[in-house]
Amino acid sequence: MSQALTLARPYARAAFAIARDGGGLAEWSRALAFAARMAADPQVAALLGHPRLDDTDAVMLLAPEGAAQPFADFLALLAENRRLALLPEIAGQFEDLRADAERIVRATVTSAAELPAAELDGIRAALAKRFGRQVELETAVDEALIGGAVIAAGDVVIDGSLRGKLARLQSALAQ
Template identity: 30%
Template sequence: MSELTTVARPYARAAFEFASENNNIEYWYEMLVFASAIVENPTMAKILKSDRAKQEVGKLFIDICADQLDKNGQNLINVMVENGRLSVLPKVTELFSELVRKCKKEIDVNVVSAYALSKKQKTQLTQSLEKRLALKVNINCSIDKTLITGMMITAGDLVIDSTAKSQLNRLLNTLQS
């Protein structure tokens, strides 16, 4: 997974920087989402794994995208095809989206808890995270009854794990040392 991110990151940054310089971030995001959907299509996935020539795959892909890609978008696709990296386009799109949120000073935060959080708890948690991260927080909550108690908060690279399982593991490690 991290290897995929490492490969996709330079493409996402280049696309984001180009889109920013030309003030068309939303259009670039739409192009990337559309092209990513084509990459994820099972038929296209087979073609990408086949022994077809790179130029043939690139031309076919751009023909399928038709008017959904401008010249610059086509150039990105051609570079990715030439480098054998077109299959990472969905990850490029994901990283591009993260860069957009970062530019807007927003972050998506995933909260997994043992029980549903009340509206008041969500508000307090959002305010606390916004203060800590100095970003606008978009909170996504889910429930995992196997946690017993506590919650796991993931915001980009930050992970806050206050689950019972995590606390018991720390206690066990302390007692064993």
């Protein structure tokens, strides 16, 4: 996995630079997301690995309808270098670069039960104040948390779950 991320990094940076310079970050995001979903599909992945599939056909398969020529050229470069399988990692790193450039923090709030909108708004406001950036929240439910929530934003994880508190208490008592 780390090797794929390492190999994908220069391609993601190049795609980001092309998209930023052309003023098309949103369009490139959509196109990369489409191509990444296609490349991750097991049937398409098997087809992409077939020796009789030429680069032009691979680009036609992965490029969304109406994609700009620079995006098709980018896919052609990936095909030529046999890096089409890296599209999911490239798309993920591209989104990280885009979020950083647009000063957005993506956070995931995992709670034991569905949280009301007012609570999510409070969490969003607190995170925006802490990071000094706009916050995009994603929610998930994990009943194993028992109560409370775990918030993951970038490299920061805030564990306010009852399960986490119990684990910390158990660790403290064991010492």
